[in-house]
Amino acid sequence: MDRAQQLLRSLTKDARIVEIGPSFSPLAPKRDGWNTFVIDHAPRSELIEKYHDQTVDRIEEVDFVWTGGSIADAVPVDQHGTFDAFIASHVIEHTTDIVTFLRAAETLLRPDGVVILAVPDKRKCFDFYRSLTGTADAVAAFLEKRNRHTVRTHIDYALNMALKDNGTVGAWSGQDTRPAIPANPLTDEPQWLGAAQLPHYADAHAWVFVPASFNLMILELAQLGYIDLRVEDFLDRDATEFFVWLRKGRQRLAPDEIREQRTALMQRAIVELAEQVQQLPETSFVEMASAGALRDQLLKATYRTEALRTVLAALRASIGRFGLDRAKFKRLIGAASQKVPGNLSAAVQHKILLTEATKILDGITDSAVETDDRDPAVIDGAVLVAPLGAAQFGDPLLTAELERERQRARAVRMVLDAVLGSLRGRALDKKRFRDLVTQAAARTPNDGPESARHAVLSEESRRVLGLPVA
Numbered sequence: 507m508d509r510a511q512q513l514l515r516s517l518t519k520d521a522r523i524v525e526i527g528p529s530f531s532p533l534a535p536k537r538d539g540w541n542t543f544v545i546d547h548a549p550r551s552e553l554i555e556k557y558h559d560q561t562v563d564r565i566e567e568v569d570f571v572w573t574g575g576s577i578a579d580a581v582p583v584d585q586h587g588t589f590d591a592f593i594a595s596h597v598i599e600h601t602t603d604i605v606t607f608l609r610a611a612e613t614l615l616r617p618d619g620v621v622i623l624a625v626p627d628k629r630k631c632f633d634f635y636r637s638l639t640g641t642a643d644a645v646a647a648f649l650e651k652r653n654r655h656t657v658r659t660h661i662d663y664a665l666n667m668a669l670k671d672n673g674t675v676g677a678w679s680g681q682d683t684r685p686a687i688p689a690n691p692l693t694d695e696p697q698w699l700g701a702a703q704l705p706h707y708a709d710a711h712a713w714v715f716v717p718a719s720f721n722l723m724i725l726e727l728a729q730l731g732y733i734d735l736r737v738e739d740f741l742d743r744d745a746t747e748f749f750v751w752l753r754k755g756r757q758r759l760a761p762d763e764i765r766e767q768r769t770a771l772m773q774r775a776i777v778e779l780a781e782q783v784q785q786l787p788e789t790s791f792v793e794m795a796s797a798g799a800l801r802d803q804l805l806k807a808t809y810r811t812e813a814l815r816t817v818l819a820a821l822r823a824s825i826g827r828f829g830l831d832r833a834k835f836k837r838l839i840g841a842a843s844q845k846v847p848g849n850l851s852a853a854v855q856h857k858i859l860l861t862e863a864t865k866i867l868d869g870i871t872d873s874a875v876e877t878d879d880r881d882p883a884v885i886d887g888a889v890l891v892a893p894l895g896a897a898q899f900g901d902p903l904l905t906a907e908l909e910r911e912r913q914r915a916r917a918v919r920m921v922l923d924a925v926l927g928s929l930r931g932r933a934l935d936k937k938r939f940r941d942l943v944t945q946a947a948a949r950t951p952n953d954g955p956e957s958a959r960h961a962v963l964s965e966e967s968r969r970v971l972g973l974p975v976a
Contacts, residue, residue, distance in 0.1 A: 510534070512741065513593070513622050513749055521590040524614055526577060527597045529553055530560040533624075534593060536567075543569040543589075545580055574653060578610035589614045595624040596747070599713045602655055604723075605648035608733045612754060621735065621752035628714045629782045630746050632676040634686045635666045636714045638775070641726040643713075648732065655710045657702040663710040664690045664698045677746040683785055717748045718774035725771065728756035729764055800908060806854045807911040809847075813858035814918040815966070816842045821866060821925055822970050825934055832867060839863040866926065909955040917962035920946040925970055936971060943967045 507515070510533050517523065523534050523542040530553070534540035546553060546568045554562045572580040592611040601607040611621045628636060655663075668686035669676050678684070701708040715723075717740055727733045736757050741749040759767070820838035824831045839859055846855045924942035928935045943963055950959045968975050 509624075513595070513624060514591075516620060516751070517591055522588060523591045523593060524581070524589045526592070526594040527600075528566065528595070530557045530562060530565050531595070532564065532566055533595055534591075535564065542566075543581075545570045545572050545577055547572055576606050576610045576613075578613040581614060586613050587616060589619055590616060591620050591622055593622045596626060598623055599626055599711045599715075600709060602652045602707075602712060603647045604644045604713055605727060605732050608727075608735060608752075611752075612734060615754060617754055619754065620738070621750075623750045623752070624747050625715055625720060625750060626677075626711070627680075627743070627746065627748050628716060629778065629785075630678055630680050630682075632667045632669055632686075632689065633711055633714045634668045634782070635688070636662060636711075638715065638719045638779075639713045640719060641723050641730070644723060644727060645730070645732065647712075654707060655702065655712050657699060659710050659712045660698045660701040660708065661695075663712075664694065665692075679745040680781065681744075681784060683787055685787070686785070715748075716775055716778040717742050717750075718771045718778050720748070720750060722768065722771040722775065724750075724752065725757070725764075725767060729759070800905065804908045804911060807908055807915065809855040810858055811911060811915040811918060813855040814862065814915055814922060816855075817859060817862040817866070818918060818922045818925070818966060819969075820863075821922065825925075825929070827933060829929065829933065830866075835863070835866070862922070906955065910958040913956050913958040914962045917946075917950075917959035918966055920959070921963060921966040921970065924967070934970075939967070939970065 513533055517534075519539045520541060523540060524545060525532060525534055525542050526545050527547070528535075528544060529546065532542070532544070534542045536542050544566050548556065549568050549571055550565055553565050553568070557565065570580040578586065592615055598604060598607060608621070615621070626633060628634060628638070665688075667689045669689045670678055670682065670684045670686050673687065673689060675684075701710070721737050721740065724733070724735060724737050728735055734754060734756050735752045736755060737750060738753045739751045743749065817839070820835055820842065821830070823838060824835035843856060843859050846859075921943060924939050924946065925934065927942055928939035947960060947963050950956055950963070952960070965975050
C-alpha cells in the first residue's frame with residue numbers, strides 16, 4: 507500500500523472530497539477518478555507559473571480559491587456540510603491559526619466525515635532542532651485572529667532549520683545518523699525580520715509536532731471547547747511525517763479521564779523526542795548523554811538496593827515463633843510501596859517490592875533466576891535510546907560507584923536468600939542462616955567492587971539475628 511492508499515484507505519472514489527492546497531502533488535486527483543474539489547491559494551494558471559520547476563501537469567483545476575479568512579469561506583455556503591473527507595497533506599503546519607483551520611474542516615464535513623492529515627514529524631525533517639508547539643500557541647493564535655506569521659515564528663523557523671547531506675536533504679528516516687546542520691547563517695537575520703513586515707503572507711512552518719504532541723493538542727483543544735473533533739487513528743511513519751485521522755465529536759470524558767489521557771500523551775511526547783538521540787553519531791551521544799544516563803542508572807541501582815532492604819526488613823519483622831505471618835508481611839510491603847518516591851526512576855523500587863514479595867509468598871526460596879541488574883530496561887521497562895555499559899561512560903567515579911551499588915544490592919539479595927533458605931519448620935534456623943551467610947562471604951572477593959558486599963552481608967545478617975549494628 508503506497509502513501510496515498512494509506513491516507514485514503516477509508517474512502518471510495520464516489521466519496522465527496524475537499525483537498526486543501528495540493529498544488530503539484532494531489533493525493534486524490536480528479537484524473538484518477540476521485541470526486542475531489544480543490545481549494546488552493548491561486549487558480550491553476552498561477553500555480554503552474556509558481557511551480558514551473560515541478561511536475562506541473564499534476565496541478566489540477568482549482569475549484570475554490572482561498573484569499574484569506576477561514577478556508578470554509580472560500581466554499582459556497584450551500585456546500586457546507588456536504589463533504590465526506592477533508593484532506594490536507596503538509597498544509598496544517600503552514601497555517602497561521604490552527605483552530606480556525608480545524609473549525610473549517612468541521613464546517614465543510616458531513617456529521618460522519620473524516621479529516622485526513624499528513625503532518626511533518628519534527629524528528630524527521632528540517633524542524634529537527636525546533637521546540638514543539640501546542641495548545642497554548644493554538645489558543646493564542648486563535649484569540650489574536652492571526653492571519654500572518656509572527657516575528658518569532660519567522661526567526662525560529664529560519665534560525666533553527668536544519669538540513670542533512672551538505673544542505674541538500676530536508677526530510678529523512680528516524681534512523682538517519684547523518685548530522686543535521688543549521689541551514690541559514692546568522693547574517694540572514696534582516697531577511698527573517700523583514701518576512702514578518704511584508705504586506706502579504708510569508709510562508710513558514712508555524713506548528714511543530716511529534717505524533718503524541720499533536721494528539722495532545724487535539725484532545726486539549728476539544729476539551730476546552732475550541733474544536734469538536736477527536737483523534738480516530740494515527741500512523742507514525744518511518745520517515746518525514748505521521749498521518750492523523752480525525753472525526754467530528756469530541757470525547758466525553760470525566761476530569762480524571764482527561765488528566766489520565768493528558769499525562770500519558772505528555773509522557774509519550776517525551777519518549778518520542780528522546781528517540782531523536784538515535785540520529786546522533788555514537789561518539790556524540792556518549793559524550794553528551796553519558797553523565798546524565800549514568801547518574802540515572804546509579805539512582806535506579808540505589809532504589810534497587812533500598813527495595814531489597816525493605817523486603818528483607820519486612821520478612822524479618824514477619825517471622826515469629828509460628829513462622830511467616832503472611833498477612834503482616836503483605837501489610838508491610840503495601841505500606842512500603844506507598845512511601846516509594848513518585849518519579850520514573852523509582853519505578854524499579856515498586857517492581858522489586860512486588861516481585862520479591864510475590865516470590866516469598868509463593869514459597870520460592872531460590873533467587874538464582876533474577877533480572878539482570880545491569881540492564882535497567884529489563885528491570886523496570888524504562889525506555890533507553892541505546893544500550894550503554896558502564897565502561898562507555900567518561901566519569902570513572904560515577905562508574906565505580908554504580909558498580910559498588912550493584913554489589914550492595916547483590917549482597918542484600920544474598921542475605922534475603924539465606925533467610926528464606928533457613929526457615930526450618932516454622933522458625934528461623936539461625937545456625938543454618940549463619941552458615942549460608944558465611945558461605946556467601948567466602949565467595950565474595952576482598953578487593954575490587956565486589957568487596958562492597960562484605961559490609962552489607964555483615965550489617966544485614968546482624969539485623970536478622972537481632973544483634974547490634976555498628
